[in-house]
Amino acid sequence: MVINFIEKLPKIAGIFAVAAFFCVLSSFAEAATGDEAMFRVNNTWMMVSTFLVFIMHLGFAALESGLTQSKNTVNILFKNVSILAIGLLTYTICGFNLMYPGEAWVFGKWFGFAGWGVSSPEGAAGLIAYADGNYTYWTDFLFQGMFAATAATVVSGAVAERIKLKSFLIFSVIFVGFVYPFLGSWKWGAGWLDEMGFYDFAGSTLVHSVGGWGALMGAILLGPRLGKYDKGRIKAIPGHSMPLATIGVFLLWLGWFGFNGGSVLSADPGPVSYVLVTTSLAAAAGVIGAMIMSEVIQKKPDLSMVLNGSLAGLVGITAGADTVSVLSAIIIGFIAGLLVVVAVIFIDTKLRIDDPVGALSVHLVCGIWGTLAVGLFSTNPEHSFVVQLIGVVAYGAVAATAAFVIFAVLKATIGIRVSQDEEKQGLDIGEHGMESYAGFQIFLNQ
């Protein structure tokens, strides 16, 4: 029986073999679903992240308007809606292809451009997988497009309550359409800083500091709001709605889950979950840091400081969210929280630069801190403090110069500041002819 079986084995094997072969063929069809499912889940994750980054624009709009006076609220909301529209459209026209030139470098790895407009290699609804098969061309475009506008939004906060609408919109078109993506190509477009080993996971420098440098130039060239530093006295100009500011901060924190979580560029559970943990704990530690520092310096814990503390923690962890330990994330966030309170007070009382919402302290100061912190805390031995510093300086030099030139040219031509009368009356009436809270009895602070 056994011998008989062995003799017949070749024939039996034949049947097994043919059966196996066709099974394998059909199993390929099945197995393809595994790949297809991976593609779908990665793409879905990136789309969810895109929505979260989108909602940051509402977060910025709410925070900025909450921390300023009610007579300028319509203007701020208008700016923030416009920036998003401008950001998405300029990114479509040229930004995306400036930031990700692919092989189309023009000057070394410093400047590249892959052409005007956007189009998927596989046609409009093409199922082309991009970025190692993780998501589509269109996903990549939209996720990055949502990022783009945030850089200009940072500027918006620092120049609030006195900038001319038209000048700000022109600045935004240039800054978001050209400066941000050009600078972004140095690292995320695989340019020279990327080759040097500079690390900025989700944009402490590429997004937040770049925006922060623009904000600094704008605030300096505009000068302070009327009455802010009169006769040597520093006047506090409180925001008109703390609920609105708080809504803004919670939405920004929410959005950061996509900002950092999406920057993994796939739904890979290990890094995604880990990044969300470091992000959350840094934000929480930023709250506690700011609470303590505010209690120490201001004696009473200031809500706007604590709100900025959470953002400080978030900006701080953004550069290294995937590469520092949990304890390091807490330390980075906590220091950012301490730092933001000191910076807000220092910039206001010592430098006397008028930044109505604390954008410089949050995005510029903590953006730099977060980028350097990668050099101090990263678990990856290839990350170097010196290279991080080079990146910070290089980005600062070019972003600040570019923003200065744009604002200076605008100042010399159409002007960047509204009239004194308009500023006193509020930009809502002056620029838009409408009130933000019709029917409410409101005292103007000026």
Added chain:
Amino acid sequence: MVINFIEKLPKIAGIFAVAAFFCVLSSFAEAATGDEAMFRVNNTWMMVSTFLVFIMHLGFAALESGLTQSKNTVNILFKNVSILAIGLLTYTICGFNLMYPGEAWVFGKWFGFAGWGVSSPEGAAGLIAYADGNYTYWTDFLFQGMFAATAATVVSGAVAERIKLKSFLIFSVIFVGFVYPFLGSWKWGAGWLDEMGFYDFAGSTLVHSVGGWGALMGAILLGPRLGKYDKGRIKAIPGHSMPLATIGVFLLWLGWFGFNGGSVLSADPGPVSYVLVTTSLAAAAGVIGAMIMSEVIQKKPDLSMVLNGSLAGLVGITAGADTVSVLSAIIIGFIAGLLVVVAVIFIDTKLRIDDPVGALSVHLVCGIWGTLAVGLFSTNPEHSFVVQLIGVVAYGAVAATAAFVIFAVLKATIGIRVSQDEEKQGLDIGEHGMESYAGFQIFLNQ
């Protein structure tokens, strides 16, 4: 050696073959996970989309209350919370089975009904895959149920500040529970307009125009708010909170990612990502279109126009989001943005129909525009302008008639308008006995 191997090949092959066979068996078990993962990711995407459509109800509540007077805010919020509850419950009782009758057509492909209540074919927690295995019965029900209530919410805006609460709630029950799903069956339920080749991807007509026709009938039968068109003069009645209106618009835009993205009915990365790009760019172009037209006509850029511009772009792209080019999407959204400003002013000053929030201009005018635009811009040669027009007219005729009859019967019986005293004092006190902003000093506009 080689010869020996060839001779032994059959036996060696036998071992290989048997090994391969059992490997294949076990690989089938693995491959099943591929299918299961596809099911999970599709279902997860649809659930995320459901959440996004859900949040549109907060968007509508915020937009509508922000653009109206503070004395009617409680009333508006009450209506919007109620509509969602009514929509979900009536959809459970009969709406879902009216809209998707399956084989249970009663009169041709005009009217069908698959029975009362909802129940999964596989029992309460059954793992039945619905819609080509993409998601469960319950997912389908909940996603569509969230859509249902939006049609009545559109009406809410146009009849705000003067409609009796009870009458509006009765209208909503009938409109959401019967009219909307009955009309929906014509296309999404595979009815006669679907067979004719009418195309409405996510509801420019099925949701927005249908709601818009209801809004038109309500606004006409109610008449304008007191003082709105006194002695030939047109009085502007500004909204009481532009931050609230802006929060509303951002949340609506966010929700539209689920409204359009979920209408792909799977997480298929190609169409999903593409639809989100066209949706976003149309909204952005709508902002720019409305900004330009507002600047031209009104001289100062009006925030409420720009907010409505983004919604106009979103409503406009909804019918063809998956079937037009990126450039066409931008054009459709831009034209919608121009159109909405002209329509708001035309309806107010020429037609003198009082629509407090611009619902007619956004949902009816741009809903029609978007549906017709499919006939003009679609990349699918089967889409025909004439058929699109037939759909627009058919939906308009029945939706308007139905809404007229419901409102007219209510007007003739329990009345649809609050008393003049109540309107002057505000519906918050009149209908609900409470204030929206207790403690705040507010001037009534009337």
Added chain:
Amino acid sequence: MVINFIEKLPKIAGIFAVAAFFCVLSSFAEAATGDEAMFRVNNTWMMVSTFLVFIMHLGFAALESGLTQSKNTVNILFKNVSILAIGLLTYTICGFNLMYPGEAWVFGKWFGFAGWGVSSPEGAAGLIAYADGNYTYWTDFLFQGMFAATAATVVSGAVAERIKLKSFLIFSVIFVGFVYPFLGSWKWGAGWLDEMGFYDFAGSTLVHSVGGWGALMGAILLGPRLGKYDKGRIKAIPGHSMPLATIGVFLLWLGWFGFNGGSVLSADPGPVSYVLVTTSLAAAAGVIGAMIMSEVIQKKPDLSMVLNGSLAGLVGITAGADTVSVLSAIIIGFIAGLLVVVAVIFIDTKLRIDDPVGALSVHLVCGIWGTLAVGLFSTNPEHSFVVQLIGVVAYGAVAATAAFVIFAVLKATIGIRVSQDEEKQGLDIGEHGMESYAGFQIFLNQ
């Protein structure tokens, strides 16, 4: 020809067999993707759920500040931001390992502790799959960490407008860091109540009642707000912003999709979709229930009652969302809606416990109702009303005692109530030195 083929079959089979074998090898690589995709989609779902639970903290902040006076708004927002930070950090330090001791039980299945801090078994960015391979260690930590803070937030509402900031923060650290996770271990950590068969799907008892008992103790020990029950008369103290309260409720409902949907602990389409349906319908039925009861008792439908009605439905369905029929879910929600209106009025007028936002009625009363409802409506015959009752009593006894002890010790030491002057002036000025609505003319209600 045929004979020739049969003779050659062994050799041909050999080729087939070898081909099949290598195909199978490569197909294993493919098939692995199926498992990996499952892991990714489950983890992605859990992260989305985490975000939704996160946004509940904004929901609570908005609801609580909306339903209270504007002079205490900064204080409430400050508390709610702080609680989230405290919750996440204490959960990191000890909460997670108290709640999920694994094998590290110390006293029977009553108390366990798996050690200080958090660390993935596979290192910082380890790809370890947790919970039957559905998600990572970090996902588990973050999802549960977001839950933790909600228990203290419930307390916040009931003690609003009169509690000392410092005392509340100390209470929160202890309650969230120790009491909540210790109690949680009894059921979700696989402790004694879990072994007894107690069922609480997503936390009607473990989260909401536990918070509710803390709220009850706080409200009793603090006593009512000044003027609330003067000379036998009950004074209504209306909330200052109904839009804010409504935003809060919509965000809480949204968050509940993650609270309940994530409690499935995977993206399994059957239970996830079903749970979202029962959750939504219970919320909708709660709205209708509260609307009817408010109309009956109060004659005019009260918006805050209807808002609390939706939350009542949500709290009520939380214990049994996966185990009751659709009809039962509607009944549970509807009864919760009726119940919450009666409870709010009873607690205010009969018990004279001052609960500014109705937290006791929503979270304690409906949390108990929902837990007992599992015993009445569950489709699982193993669920027993008696065991549910034992769970309710056990949690109540320990949570109430713990909260009482903490508050009593604080009261005897640093005090828990602000001074009468501070309460009259508002806690915003008293505790934080700032206004919530700078520039607005507001009448203090006291």
